[in-house]
Every structure is written in C-alpha cells, then in structure tokens.
Amino acid sequence: MKNKIIIYDPPMCCSSGVCGPNPNRTLLDFQDTFKHLVQNGELIERYIITQSPEKFKENPKIIKLIQDQKLKVLPITTVNGDVVKTGSYPTKEELESYLVIRKA
Amino acid sequence: MNTKFLFFSGKGGVGKTTMSCATAIHYANEGKKTLIITTDPASNLADVFEQTIGHKITPIKTIWNLSAMELDPDKATAEYKERTLSPLRGLIPEESFAVLEEQLNSPCTAEMASFDRFTDFVQDGQFDIVIFDTAPTGHTLRLLELPVEWSGVIEKAANDSSGGQTCIGPAAALAASKAKFDRAITVMRDPRITTFLFVLRPESTPIYEAERSISELNKLDIHSLEIIVNGVYPAEACDNPFMTARFMKQQEFLKAINQKFSVPARIVELGSEEIKGVERLASIAVKLFDNPTELIDYQYKNLEVKESSATHGYVLPNENIKKLLTPLNEKKRVIFFAGKGGVGKTSISAATALWVAQAGYKTLLLTTDPASHLKQIFDQEVTDKPTLVNGEKNLWFTHIDAKKAVEEYKEKILSEARTKYDKDRVTAIEEELNSPCTEEMATFEKFIEFVARKDFEVIVFDTAPTGHTLRLLELPVDWNRQLEIKTFTTTGETDVDKITKSKFKEVIDLLQDPDQTTFSFVMYPEATPIEEASRAIKELLTISVPTSLIAANLILSETIVTNEYLRQRKAMQEKYLAVMAKRFTAPIVTLPLLKEDLMGKDRLREAGYLLYGKLN
Numbered sequence: 132m133k134n135k136i137i138i139y140d141p142p143m144c145c146s147s148g149v150c151g152p153n154p155n156r157t158l159l160d161f162q163d164t165f166k167h168l169v170q171n172g173e174l175i176e177r178y179i180i181t182q183s184p185e186k187f188k189e190n191p192k193i194i195k196l197i198q199d200q201k202l203k204v205l206p207i208t209t210v211n212g213d214v215v216k217t218g219s220y221p222t223k224e225e226l227e228s229y230l231v232i233r234k235a
Numbered sequence: 236m237n238t239k240f241l242f243f244s245g246k247g248g249v250g251k252t253t254m255s256c257a258t259a260i261h262y263a264n265e266g267k268k269t270l271i272i273t274t275d276p277a278s279n280l281a282d283v284f285e286q287t288i289g290h291k292i293t294p295i296k297t298i299w300n301l302s303a304m305e306l307d308p309d310k311a312t313a314e315y316k317e318r319t320l321s322p323l324r325g326l327i328p329e330e331s332f333a334v335l336e337e338q339l340n341s342p343c344t345a346e347m348a349s350f351d352r353f354t355d356f357v358q359d360g361q362f363d364i365v366i367f368d369t370a371p372t373g374h375t376l377r378l379l380e381l382p383v384e385w386s387g388v389i390e391k392a393a394n395d396s397s398g399g400q401t402c403i404g405p406a407a408a409l410a411a412s413k414a415k416f417d418r419a420i421t422v423m424r425d426p427r428i429t430t431f432l433f434v435l436r437p438e439s440t441p442i443y444e445a446e447r448s449i450s451e452l453n454k455l456d457i458h459s460l461e462i463i464v465n466g467v468y469p470a471e472a473c474d475n476p477f478m479t480a481r482f483m484k485q486q487e488f489l490k491a492i493n494q495k496f497s498v499p500a501r502i503v504e505l506g507s508e509e510i511k512g513v514e515r516l517a518s519i520a521v522k523l524f525d526n527p528t529e530l531i532d533y534q535y536k537n538l539e540v541k542e543s544s545a546t547h548g549y550v551l552p553n554e555n556i557k558k559l560l561t562p563l564n565e566k567k568r569v570i571f572f573a574g575k576g577g578v579g580k581t582s583i584s585a586a587t588a589l590w591v592a593q594a595g596y597k598t599l600l601l602t603t604d605p606a607s608h609l610k611q612i613f614d615q616e617v618t619d620k621p622t623l624v625n626g627e628k629n630l631w632f633t634h635i636d637a638k639k640a641v642e643e644y645k646e647k648i649l650s651e652a653r654t655k656y657d658k659d660r661v662t663a664i665e666e667e668l669n670s671p672c673t674e675e676m677a678t679f680e681k682f683i684e685f686v687a688r689k690d691f692e693v694i695v696f697d698t699a700p701t702g703h704t705l706r707l708l709e710l711p712v713d714w715n716r717q718l719e720i721k722t723f724t725t726t727g728e729t730d731v732d733k734i735t736k737s738k739f740k741e742v743i744d745l746l747q748d749p750d751q752t753t754f755s756f757v758m759y760p761e762a763t764p765i766e767e768a769s770r771a772i773k774e775l776l777t778i779s780v781p782t783s784l785i786a787a788n789l790i791l792s793e794t795i796v797t798n799e800y801l802r803q804r805k806a807m808q809e810k811y812l813a814v815m816a817k818r819f820t821a822p823i824v825t826l827p828l829l830k831e832d833l834m835g836k837d838r839l840r841e842a843g844y845l846l847y848g849k850l851n
Contacts, residue, residue: 142338159652163660181338184322197327202334 134210136229138165138177138220139186139193141205161220173230180205236461236524238430240357240422241366244448245434249441250465252763253510253519254434254503255368256283260513261520263301267363271303272356274367279763280305285512297513302362312339357419426459436466437488439832440581440608446495462500463523464492469504472800480830501525507803509761556822556847559753559784560591562692566751568596569686571696572786574757575767579788582833582842583757583826584697585612589836590843591693592630593850600632601685602697603678607634609697612834619681621691626836631691635681644668644677686742747779755784755821760811769818785823786846787812792827 143158168175178186180202187193192214196204200217208216210229215221221229236258243255252273259271270292273280280303281288284295288303290310295301316339323332356365423429431452435441449460467489473482492500503522510519562568570591572584581602588600599621602609609617609632613624619639621631645668652661685694745751754775758764772782790812791805815823824846833842844850 142335159656159660159664163656180323181319181335184320184335188322188326194326197331201328202331 133174134230134232135174135212136168136176136226137186137190137209138175139205139207139209140177140179141202142181143179157220164223164226168226168230175226236430236432238426238428238459239364240429241364242423242429242431243366243368243434244431245441245445249434249436250503251434252279252283252368253516254432254463254465254523255366256280257516257519257523259301259303259364259366260298260516261524262364262366263295263298264517264520266300268361269301269364269366270356270362271301271366271368272306273304274306279767280368282763282766283511283516315339354419357422420455424456424458429457429459431457431460432463433460434463434465435492437464437485437492439488439611439834442488442491442495443608443611449496460496460498462492462496462498463503464489464500465503466505467502469800472505472507472798475795475797477795477830478797478801481828484831507800508807511762553822553848556784556824557594559822560587560693560847561594561596563750567689567691568693568753569696569745569751570693570753570755571698572755572757573698573771575764578757578759578764579826579833580757581607581609581612581697582839583786583788583846584695585609586826586833586839586842586846588632588693588695589627589630589839590847590850591695592627593840593843595629596692597629597690598631598693598695599685599688599691600630600695600697602634603682607697609634612839614835624836633685635678635685637678640677640681644680683738683742686745687738749781749783752780753784754780754782755786756782757786757788758815759789760787760808760815762811765811765815765818772819782819783821785815785819785821787815787823787825789828790825795828 165175165177180187187197190209190212192209192212193207196207196214196217204217206218206220207214208221208225208229210232215229215232216225241255241258243251243258245251255271259269263269271280284297284303286296287293288305290305290307292302292304295303316336319339320332320335323335356367433445433449435445445462452458452460467485468478468482470482473479489502501523503519506515508515510516560568560570570584570587572580572587574580584602585600588598592598600609601621602617613632615622615625617632617634619633619636621633624630624632645665648668649661649665652664656664688694756768756772758768768785775782791801791808793805796802796805812823812825826842826846829838829842831838833839
C-alpha cells in the first residue's frame with residue numbers, strides 16, 4: 132500500500148503563494164513539487180489551517196504540536212499520520228524519500 | 236414591480252433607500268410578508284424606520300408584515316470566521332487562535348462572507364416579497380459579477396489536479412456554495428421572479444451611469460429592468476427664472492431618459508420637506524404604484540414664471556481653509572473627498588483641484604470611483620496615466636481603472652515568473668491570479684502608488700462612496716497586519732515583504748498626519764447624509780484619520796426663494812446646516828445650488844471661488 136503524505140499549512144490566504152502583497156518563492160516552489168506528485172498519482176494532500184481546521188483536529192499529534200510550539204511549528208508534514216517534519220516545507224528529495232518509508 | 240425579488244440600484248443619494256422602503260411598505264400593507272435588506276455598508280434603514288435594526292431579520296414595530304435587515308459586512312465576516320474556525324476553538328492556544336482569526340481578516344474574506352449571506356436570501360422561502368436596497372452602482376455590479384466569476388473559479392478548482400485549492404477556500408468546502416451561487420444567478424435572470432429598479436435623478440451623470448449599469452446587467456443576461464426618476468421639481472416650485480432654468484433642464488433630461496431607455500419609467504417629485512416616517516413613505520408608495528407616467532412634457536404646461544434675480548457674491552479666500560488645501564513645510568498635500576455617491580463629490584473634487592492648481596500648485600486629480608464622470612466634466616479623455624488638463628499648466632487628472640490595474644498587476648507577477656519558471660508553472664500562477672481577490676489587491680497597489688508619488692505638490696482624490704472608501708483606506712492597516720502575521724509563522728519575512736511593509740507604513744503615516752492629509756466629507760444638509768457622515772468620521776477615527784473639512788452642497792440662495800415650496804426647503808436646509816455646525820468640529824464650506832450642472836472649466840472655476848474664495 133502506498134504511503135499517504137499530508138502537509139498542514141500555516142494560516143495563509145491561498146496555497147499557491149501568489150495571493151498576497153508579494154508572491155512567495157518558497158510556496159511557489161513547494162506548490163510545484165506538490166502538483167507534480169499529485170499528477171503522478173501519489174497519495175499527497177495539503178490543508179491550510181484557516182480553511183480546513185477540521186483536518187487539523189482529526190490528528191491529535193498535530194494539535195499537540197501546536198499546543199506546545201504554537202503556530203511556528205507549521206507547516207507540518209506527516210507520513211501515514213506520523214510527523215516527519217515541522218517548521219518548514221519538505222524539499223523535493225525529502226518528499227520522494229517519504230514515499231518509500233516503510234512503516235515500522 | 237410585481238415580482239418576488241426586487242433589486243434597487245442606482246448611485247447612492249438618489250433616493251434608493253426611500254424608494255425601496257416605500258415599496259416595502261406598499262407590499263406589507265397589501266398583506267404580503269415582506270423583507271427589506273440593505274447590503275450598503277453605509278445603510279440608513281434604521282433612520283428611515285426610526286428603530287434599531289442591525290444585522291438580523293428584525294420585525295418593523297409600526298408595520299404589520301414587514302421585516303428589515305442591515306447586512307453588515309463586518310458581522311458577516313465575523314460569522315463566517317466563527318463557522319470556519321470553530322473546530323479549533325479551545326483546542327489550540329488562545330494566542331494562536333487569535334492569529335488565525337486575524338489572518339481571516341483579509342479583504343477577500345470580507346467580500347466572500349458578505350456575498351455568502353446575500354445568496355442566502357435569494358433562496359429564502361419564508362417571505363412573499365424580498366427587497367434588496369443594494370449598494371451603489373459600481374459596488375453592486377461587482378457583487379453581481381461575482382457569482383459568475385466564482386462559480387467558474389470553483390468549477391475549475393474542483394477539476395484541477397492541483398488538489399483543488401482556490402484562493403477562496405478549498406473547492407470541497409465550496410461545492411455546496413456553488414449550487415447556491417448558481418441559483419442566485421438563475422433567480423436574478425428570471426423576469427418572472429426578479430425586477431431590477433434603477434433609481435435616478437433627472438441629471439446627466441445619473442443617466443449616463445444608469446445607461447452603463449443597464450448594459451453591464453444585460454451582459455450578465457439580466458433584462459428585467461424598470462426606472463424610477465426621483466427628485467423632479469414640481470411646476471409650482473419653479474416660478475422664478477433660476478428655478479425655471481433648472482426645471483427646463485430637467486425636462487430635457489426626462490426626454491433623454493424616455494429616448495434612451497425602452498423600459499417602464501415612473502416619476503417621483505421632490506417634496507418640500509424631507510421624507511421621514513412611515514406615513515410620508517406610504518404617500519411615496521402611492522405615487523410609485525400609480526401607472527407609469529408619461530415622461531415627456533411632464534407638468535410643462537403648468538409652469539408659471541415671475542421675475543427675480545439670482546447672482547452669487549464671492550467671499551475672500553479664507554486663510555485657514557487655504558492651509559488645508561495647500562502643501563505645508565515642503566511636504567505634499569493629499570486631499571480626500573468622501574461622502575455618499577451622488578452628493579457632488581466628483582464636481583467638488585474637480586473644482587477644488589482647479590482652484591489649487593490655479594493658486595500655483597502642481598496638482599493631480601484622481602478618482603478611485605468606478606462610476607466617476609471626470610471625462611464628462613472636463614470634456615477630455617481620462618486615462619490611467621496622469622494627463623494635463625487642456626489649457627492648464629498645473630492641473631493633471633487620472634483614474635484608477637480596476638480592470639486595467641488587474642492586468643498590470645498580473646503582468647508584473649507573471650513577467651517575473653517567466654524569468655524563473657517553466658511554462659506550466661507560469662500557466663498555473665496565471666490561473667491562480669484569476670481570482671476575485673486580485674482586483675482588490677491590484678486597485679489597492681495603484682492607490683498606494685499614487686499616494687506615495689512625489690512629483691505632485693497636491694493630490695486630490697475623488698474617492699469611491701463611503702463604505703468602499705473606508706475599506707480602501709483600512710487596507711494598508713490590514714495588509715500591514717497580514718505581514719506581521721507572516722513574521723509570526725515560519726513562512727518567514729522576505730526582503731520583498733520588508734519593502735512592502737515600509738511602503739504601507741509610509742501611507743498610513745501620511746493618512747494620519749493632518750499636515751499632509753485633508754480628509755473631507757461632502758453632503759447635502761439633510762438628516763440621512765449627516766448621520767452617515769458622522770458614522771464614517773467616527774470609523775475613520777478608529778484608524779486615527781481625522782476629518783478636517785466639510786462641504787455642504789446644493790444650498791438654496793436667499794435670492795431664489797420666491798415661493799412657499801422653496802421657503803420650506805430653505806428652512807429645512809437652515810435647520811440642518813445648524814445641526815452640521817454643532818455636530819462637526821471641522822470647518823464647513825458651502826456651495827450654492829447653481830443654475831447649471833458643473834460641467835466645463837468656467838463653471839468649475841466659479842464653484843471653486845464660491846467654495847473657497849476668489850483667487851487674484
């Protein structure tokens with residue numbers, strides 16, 4: 132079975148990074164990689180905290196992290212529900228490695 | 236006028252609220268369960284019915300069957316925020332929750348939330364008649380254009396491989412709304428259930444605007460339209476040459492309306508006293524629901540003319556007023572004219588700009604009002620680049636063209652993107668930019684750009700109607716907060732953000748400094764405009780922007796008061812001028828009712844002298 136990756140985004144207007152006073156390079160790069168993986172049929176999803184708060188609520192680990200470290204812990208990346216990265220977006224290489232992690 | 240949904244449209248100040256309230260009373264008295272809703276941020280339904288209404292369906296105490304609601308964009312936003320964020324309340328630290336709430340304060344959220352509420356009523360089943368006292372022309376059209384744009388955005392996002400993210404929320408969450416938006420459009424297009432009523436005064440600008448709005452609506456495939464001409468002088472009031480001239484002018488405009496619009500039209504005369512209270516509204520309803528009137532030669536045969544003179548004397552330039560209009564300490568002076576649309580803001584802005592330019596300062600006149608008529612005033616094309624007014628050395632004028640601003644804004648981002656990214660990604664960015672929020676951002680960028688310009692000594696802004704103006708002015712503060720949030724989270728503050736932030740800070744500082752900014756309100760000396768201005772002035776103070784000038788327009792000169800009708804109107808004006816002097820701390824300048832509309836530089840120059848005194 133394929134690994135399922137979820138990225139929990141910090142508060143922002145939209146995920147592409149173009150909808151603000153200035154386009155955001157980091158977000159544009161990440162969006163690109165993300166789209167590529169979706170097109171390849173990988174199980175990868177992302178949710179913005181201000182738009183899909185119920186998704187954050189579904190995973191107690193996410194709520195715990197925000198309780199302890201506040202919003203600066205975002206973005207969080209999980210693989211099959213386990214947290215693998217916090218505080219910044221995963222690189223293309225990291226994302227590819229998450230796809231092949233075996234569950235312990 | 237006998238459909239379930241009635242949308243009243245037209246520039247603010249033309250009597251839209253009066254007409255929609257009169258209609259509401261008419262239907263309620265007929266025994267129909269009636270609801271009247273205003274979407275105007277500067278609503279005055281409460282003043283009309285003399286009771287508190289607010290952001291909820293409220294029964295009107297004095298009228299059986301009638302309810303009213305003032306759709307408050309701030310409250311709609313708050314409700315929307317609560318609905319969105321409630322799953323996390325209590326689960327995450329309070330401080331973090333506050334940041335999330337703050338983030339949802341973006342301009343896009345407000346627009347979306349208001350529209351969301353608006354469409355709710357379009358599917359309402361509990362009322363027989365639902366009347367929308369809509370916001371002024373430009374804003375109304377944007378509101379109406381939204382459903383078409385949005386359902387497109389949602390559809391595209393849902394089919395997109397990007398995971399369905401759109402600027403206005405994840406597609407999944409909006410799927411339910413799409414059906415709602417679609418239904419709203421269908422309802423608006425069906426002539427059996429919806430009528431659009433244009434209220435206008437027999438003057439050139441409103442006719443021109445109605446023409447434009449009607450063609451915009453036709454483009455949206457909305458064709459069920461009617462016209463109400465309000466503020467027609469009764470013949471018995473026009474017994475002196477001055478009033479006769481205005482009367483004849485109105486006759487010409489009635490003729491023009493008759494020729495231009497092939498839709499049913501009704502006439503409502505200007506009363507000698509203000510329309511307030513249910514009884515007077517009911518009497519308006521009687522006039523409205525009589526059969527449509529023949530517009531041509533209306534009352535003409537009853538006209539009787541007596542002799543009288545009507546000349547205006549000029550005052551000397553007032554030094555205190557002059558200080559408010561000219562640069563101080565080598566710094567630029569920015570003058571804003573706010574007030575309900577239709578009170579003569581554009582004319583007074585133009586007269587002011589000409590006065591300042593002829594006093595020797597390099598002046599730019601700029602409009603952010605999508606419904607402005609600067610072109611007609613100067614008889615010269617207005618563009619999005621400052622253009623020298625024909626025959627002037629110091630006066631330049633321009634407008635912010637929202638559609639064009641969007642194109643430029645998109646191009647700016649895309650041209651940068653093209654140098655960095657491949658074609659697919661540029662296309663993706665382009666699609667993201669086709670969201671309704673982009674227009675707000677783009678117009679705002681233009682606004683900032685002009686405010687920050689250093690090549691003019693004086694900039695006069697003929698601003699958009701009150702509610703919208705305030706939002707525009709609050710934006711710098713809002714976006715500044717948005718950028719501060721970014722520094723809270725790990726998205727990080729980039730160098731570009733820092734530049735943007737300092738640019739916004741500069742604008743806010745300028746707006747808050749009375750040595751550089753003169754915020755002025757234009758109004759008629761009548762109850763509703765005074766109330767509205769007071770509210771707006773208070774709201775501006777919450778962002779620390781003081782109001783330093785008040786202009787009272789259409790004042791009847793003593794010399795033309797030749798009959799009982801005019802005496803009553805003059806007495807009403809005197810009463811309200813006294814109220815204004817008491818209510819406002821800023822100095823008040825007045826402009827008399829003039830024989831002709833303020834078109835062309837000669838008339839503008841005279842208006843400038845009448846307002847601020849004669850220049851040497």
